[in-house]
Amino acid sequence: xxxxxxxxxxxLNSTWVDGGSVMLPILLTxxxxxxxxFAAWMRIGGDFFRNExxxxxxxxxxxxxxxxxxxxxxxxxxxxxxxxxxLRLALSQAEESPQExxxxxxxxxxxxxxxxxxGTLIISVMAISAPLLGLLGTVxxxxxxxxxxxxxxxxxxxxxxxxxxxxxxTTQSGLLIAFPLTLxxxxxxxxxxxxxxxxxxxxxxxxxxxHSLKEGSHEF
Numbered sequence: 001x002x003x004x005x006x007x008x009x010x011x012l013n014s015t016w017v018d019g020g021s022v023m024l025p026i027l028l029t030x031x032x033x034x035x036x037x038f039a040a041w042m043r044i045g046g047d048f049f050r051n052e053x054x055x056x057x058x059x060x061x062x063x064x065x066x067x068x069x070x071x072x073x074x075x076x077x078x079x080x081x082x083x084x085x086x087l088r089l090a091l092s093q094a095e096e097s098p099q100e101x102x103x104x105x106x107x108x109x110x111x112x113x114x115x116x117x118x119g120t121l122i123i124s125v126m127a128i129s130a131p132l133l134g135l136l137g138t139v140x141x142x143x144x145x146x147x148x149x150x151x152x153x154x155x156x157x158x159x160x161x162x163x164x165x166x167x168x169x170t171t172q173s174g175l176l177i178a179f180p181l182t183l184x185x186x187x188x189x190x191x192x193x194x195x196x197x198x199x200x201x202x203x204x205x206x207x208x209x210x211h212s213l214k215e216g217s218h219e220f
Contacts, residue, residue, distance in 0.1 A: 018162070019169040022137035026130060026170065030177035033126030036119035037184050043115065044195065045082055053083050057202050060087065064209040069095065083195055086112060087202040094210040101210045105203045112199060116192045120185070127181035134174020141167025 016023055056079040063072035073091060076084045090108065094101045145163030152159050 015169055015173070018165040019173060020137060020140065020166040022133055022140060022166075022170045023173060026133045026137070026173050026177065029126045029130045029133060030181070033123050033130070033177065033181045036123045036126075037181070037188065040116075040119055040123075040188055040192075043082075043118070044191065050079075050081055053079060053081070053198050056084070057087070057198060057205065060202065061205045061209075064205065083198050083202065086199050087206070090203055090206050094206050098210040101207060105207055109200065109203060113196060116195060120188065120192070123181060123185045123188070127178050127185055130177040130181065131171075131174040134171040134178075137170020137174070138167040141165070141170065 019026075056075055059075045060072045063069070063075065069091070073088065076088045076091070086108070090101075090105060093104045097104070141163045143163075144166065145160050148159045148163060154160070
């Protein structure tokens with residue numbers, strides 16, 4: 001186990017050194033990108049994996065159709081998560097001020113969209129930048145190789161190894177960062193869009209039923 005760990009550390013160190021100066025911005029690109037992926041995941045919370053939300057919204061709709069506000073609220077409490085919290089807030093607002101519910105829901109939806117989309121653009125930029133930085137490393141590595149050829153000729157491949165290593169390692173590193181970031185970003189975008197649609201559906205249901213919510217319980 002110790003030998004495997006030592007070999008792994010040595011391989012990382014060798015990759016870092018052989019990759020040249022471009023390895024630092026590539027590493028920073030990956031750190032920033034994965035940080036914002038993790039931050040977005042934490043903002044969404046369990047709703048990232050939760051699939052029972054549409055059923056809960058449907059049950060909430062059924063309760064509100066029969067003016068059972070307390071039952072609708074209990075369903076949302078059991079579901080939990082970001083979507084449930086937003087719908088509970090909207091339900092409470094509809095009970096307290098049904099005449100102002102449209103403006104509240106419109107403003108809340110805009111704030112929710114901005115909150116969910118926070119950092120997603122940076123993830124895209126990092127996913128695009130990583131392979132471009134890898135390409136930059138390829139160019140600098142090949143330039144170094146040609147400089148060696150110019151000075152010493154191509155009779156000794158050992159002298160050209162550093163430039164070729166830099167060219168290949170930086171390209172590999174950029175792709176290793178860009179590929180998972182792109183996949184995670186696509187999954188994140190799909191889930192965020194689904195959550196937005198679920199919140200909008202719940203808001204629409206509450207808006208249509210807001211005329212009867214004032215009669216319900218005000219407990220939240």
